[in-house]
């Protein structure tokens with residue numbers, strides 16, 4: 001049988017009727033530990049001579065179903081579920097690099113990851129160079145003898161900047177480096193970095209994978225060798241494991257991931273076109289618009305352009321905050337990837353001065369008046385009406 005489409009895999013991959021009860025829905029194995037039949041079995045499992053669950057921090061069947069589904073969807077060999085997207089990023093980095101190693105990362109990326117690279121990792125003895133990741137030459141020039149990892153986030157949060165994935169993979173392979181890509185914005189529906197040669201993909205599963213804004217989770221997918229090492233070392237001993245109920249919520253959300261993404265993408269394109277036509281809007285950032293400076297690259301490495309849009313309104317912070325207070329259907333919140341349309345202001349929220357210093361934020365191109373829209377699944381005409389009304393009052 002040929003490889004099933006993502007619509008089929010989202011439903012079937014990683015899951016089978018429960019072997020003991022034949023329950024159709026994957027059960028929530030809400031247990032911290034698993035029982036051994038006798039002392040010999042315990043010894044064999046601990047020695048790695050026999051397969052078997054031991055303790056949920058080491059592995060759990062509900063988590064295994066989620067991991068199997070994500071590995072299939074991303075086209076990876078293996079996956080591990082983590083307690084948050086940040087835990088996925090930290091676990092992936094700690095598995096690929098150690099204290100003293102050098103990492104190349106983008107300047108424009110999610111504020112929490114920016115903080116991790118600019119503040120926390122340097123305190124732990126990692127050396128970091130942050131570059132303009134739109135330019136593969138800048139990435140290549142930042143590589144040193146002690147470089148171990150190239151980290152990318154494409155499309156990047158919140159400016160929807162792209163990194164040329166095949167170009168980065170080629171640079172990394174020439175130097176034997178591990179590549180890690182945050183695929184949260186795109187999801188495997190829009191982009192599969194592993195198929196383009198990346199070693200590890202990380203996700204905030206909190207966002208589109210779960211899709212309903214009801215839990216925090218992360219996932220790492222990629223080369224089995226690195227994933228299994230991470231499971232047995234970093235994940236097990238730093239302890240950033242996901243709870244079984246949260247894993248089940250993500251698993252359930254993922255059944256409809258392709259359907260939701262199809263609609264997110266169509267709605268985002270409709271809104272991006274509408275916003276671009278308005279004189280009060282100075283600039284719209286959406287990889288699916290021909291006006292996006294990297295639209296050709298988007299068409300080469302993405303199969304669809306996602307549900308995230310950013311735009312700048314004329315009038316800076318004041319106009320931006322008036323818009324946030326004027327919308328009724330769009331919800332003011334920091335997250336993204338929900339069924340509802342969510343609106344946020346990076347300069348005062350995800351990229352506020354205590355997370356990303358103002359001059360670093362401006363250097364990354366995130367201006368005071370930038371508005372981020374996570375376009376939901378509502379009727380696009382209702383969303384357009386909501387934004388039109390709020391913009392008319394600026």
Ligand SMILES: Cc1ncc(COP(=O)(O)O)c(C=O)c1O
Nearest residue numbers: 084085086110157184204206217
């Ligand atoms: C692109 C991206 N990566 C990672 C994260 C962190 O994920 P979490 O909040 O699940 O830890 C976020 C959160 O907003 C994000 O937008």
